[in-house]
Amino acid sequence: MTSTPVRGADTRTRLLDAATRLFTERGFAKVTIRDISAAARTNLAAVSYHFRDKAGLYEEVLALGLRFAQELNAETMLPREGHPPEERLRHYVRQYLPRIIHSERRAWIYRLLRHEMADPTPMATTYVRQAIMPRIEFLIEIVRELLGDAATDERVRRCVTSIQAQCLFFLPDPFKNMVAENWQPDTAERIREMADHITDFSLAGIRATAGERRGPRVRPR
Amino acid sequence: MTSTPVRGADTRTRLLDAATRLFTERGFAKVTIRDISAAARTNLAAVSYHFRDKAGLYEEVLALGLRFAQELNAETMLPREGHPPEERLRHYVRQYLPRIIHSERRAWIYRLLRHEMADPTPMATTYVRQAIMPRIEFLIEIVRELLGDAATDERVRRCVTSIQAQCLFFLPDPFKNMVAENWQPDTAERIREMADHITDFSLAGIRATAGERRGPRVRPR
DNA sequence: GTGTGATTAATACAGTTGTTTGAATCGAAT
DNA sequence: ATTCGATTCAAACAACTGTATTAATCACAC
Numbered sequence: 001m002t003s004t005p006v007r008g009a010d011t012r013t014r015l016l017d018a019a020t021r022l023f024t025e026r027g028f029a030k031v032t033i034r035d036i037s038a039a040a041r042t043n044l045a046a047v048s049y050h051f052r053d054k055a056g057l058y059e060e061v062l063a064l065g066l067r068f069a070q071e072l073n074a075e076t077m078l079p080r081e082g083h084p085p086e087e088r089l090r091h092y093v094r095q096y097l098p099r100i101i102h103s104e105r106r107a108w109i110y111r112l113l114r115h116e117m118a119d120p121t122p123m124a125t126t127y128v129r130q131a132i133m134p135r136i137e138f139l140i141e142i143v144r145e146l147l148g149d150a151a152t153d154e155r156v157r158r159c160v161t162s163i164q165a166q167c168l169f170f171l172p173d174p175f176k177n178m179v180a181e182n183w184q185p186d187t188a189e190r191i192r193e194m195a196d197h198i199t200d201f202s203l204a205g206i207r208a209t210a211g212e213r214r215g216p217r218v219r220p221r
Numbered sequence: 222m223t224s225t226p227v228r229g230a231d232t233r234t235r236l237l238d239a240a241t242r243l244f245t246e247r248g249f250a251k252v253t254i255r256d257i258s259a260a261a262r263t264n265l266a267a268v269s270y271h272f273r274d275k276a277g278l279y280e281e282v283l284a285l286g287l288r289f290a291q292e293l294n295a296e297t298m299l300p301r302e303g304h305p306p307e308e309r310l311r312h313y314v315r316q317y318l319p320r321i322i323h324s325e326r327r328a329w330i331y332r333l334l335r336h337e338m339a340d341p342t343p344m345a346t347t348y349v350r351q352a353i354m355p356r357i358e359f360l361i362e363i364v365r366e367l368l369g370d371a372a373t374d375e376r377v378r379r380c381v382t383s384i385q386a387q388c389l390f391f392l393p394d395p396f397k398n399m400v401a402e403n404w405q406p407d408t409a410e411r412i413r414e415m416a417d418h419i420t421d422f423s424l425a426g427i428r429a430t431a432g433e434r435r436g437p438r439v440r441p442r
Numbered sequence: 443g444t445g446t447g448a449t450t451a452a453t454a455c456a457g458t459t460g461t462t463t464g465a466a467t468c469g470a471a472t
Numbered sequence: 473a474t475t476c477g478a479t480t481c482a483a484a485c486a487a488c489t490g491t492a493t494t495a496a497t498c499a500c501a502c
Contacts, residue, residue, distance in 0.1 A: 032459060033460065042480075044481085045462080045480075054459095120396055120399075161390065166387065175341055178341075179357065201423075203429070208424070254490065255488090264451045264452080265451085266451070268490095269491065271449095
């Protein structure tokens with residue numbers, strides 16, 4: 001018989017699953033432990049028993065999400081040495097964008113991240129340090145290579161910001177849907193096209209930054 | 222004597238001022254009417270008396286912000302007919318970006334918008350329709366001109382998204398500061414530089430989109 | 443001054459939320 | 473079967489929040 005393994009472990013994972021789903025949907029503040037315990041088909045006090053308190057449960061959820069994010073990062077930053085920077089950038093965006101847009105499997109963390117950005121919890125700083133910073137560093141390296149001799153800290157920073165902004169824009173957001181229903185690419189095909197657009201658009205922008213003849217300085221000559 | 226003009230009007234404006242400040246800082250949900258009435262140095266019940274309820278007060282704040290946003294839009298979209306699209310884009314970004322970044326005078330609305338995006342109230346839809354959509358339409362027109370013969374709905378949409386993303390990225394955000402303390406341009410000089418970067422970067426991206434020799438299709442030839 | 447309507451203030455009320463408490467229940471070793 | 477530690481449960485508690493109620497206060501016309 002499939003007897004219950006440790007008894008308590010079952011409801012513990014049920015709580016963890018329910019919390020992951022609900023926190024991802026609504027963020028830490030807008031989920032009550034009553035919601036969670038109901039969704040996990042258990043009692044209110046179970047949260048306190050298994051996870052100390054609501055914050056403890058959230059920490060565990062986010063810790064799991066952080067591990068997933070690091071796994072995904074590793075895949076996103078795969079082709080490191082040797083390959084030309086253009087190719088690495090394209091790979092980066094093609095990996096990153098679909099995960100941000102519709103969060104399959106492990107990528108629910110990006111939706112949770114959206115809430116973390118709007119309303120940070122104490123866990124935010126460690127997430128930034130361990131999951132975001134490495135990706136930024138990776139982007140910096142690519143852009144520095146692309147700029148070549150023209151690379152200055154300032155230019156690199158600006159170009160990285162432009163790329164990062166174009167990607168982050170696609171974090172799921174109820175508000176954007178109000179602006180334009182179906183601007184958000186939905187199918188894998190259209191997401192791929194958008195990723196290529198961002199890549200080509202940015203490569204051209206970077207080349208222009210390297211070429212650097214600026215627009216009208218103070219007054220348009 | 223500076224006698225009280227209408228008596229009630231004074232506390233009404235004090236409430237409105239305090240509510241504007243607090244809602245802008247924390248958003249609708251995270252401000253209590255106790256906070257507001259305390260900041261306005263009046264009683265709890267004053268909110269209900271002068272504005273029906275908390276939502277009524279918020280509506281009035283957002284209605285004022287919407288008027289400001291429309292004023293600012295008018296200035297942002299000033300040089301319409303005749304001028305070349307490059308110049309109009311540069312003007313657009315140079316106007317829009319500093320307002321988004323550090324919200325002087327009437328531009329507190331953009332910080333309130335940030336909260337509205339994270340956690341929309343019923344007012345969100347009218348704000349989108351009356352303040353955001355016109356600006357998007359304006360951008361679409363510029364990009365369509367820039368793309369010229371190459372303009373398709375799809376390409377226009379993607380390029381507008383890229384520009385919009387680069388600008389919106391600079392909405393004030395506690396989270397971004399964790400990633401990199403001083404990446405956010407602060408002085409008027411650096412904001413101007415960033416605006417020109419976005420403009421040049423995007424113009425190059427749009428030209429590349431128009432030229433349209435894509436990156437490696439399925440396999441890199 | 444007195445009454446009147448508008449405004450301000452103090453308090454009560456009901457609902458929600460995180461947490462704690464103490465009893466009930468379960469599985470298994472003795 | 474009994475006992476014991478782990479787990480589950482129901483209930484209660486305390487804090488907070490939006491709103492309603494009721495009384496106090498004010499400016500001013502009469």
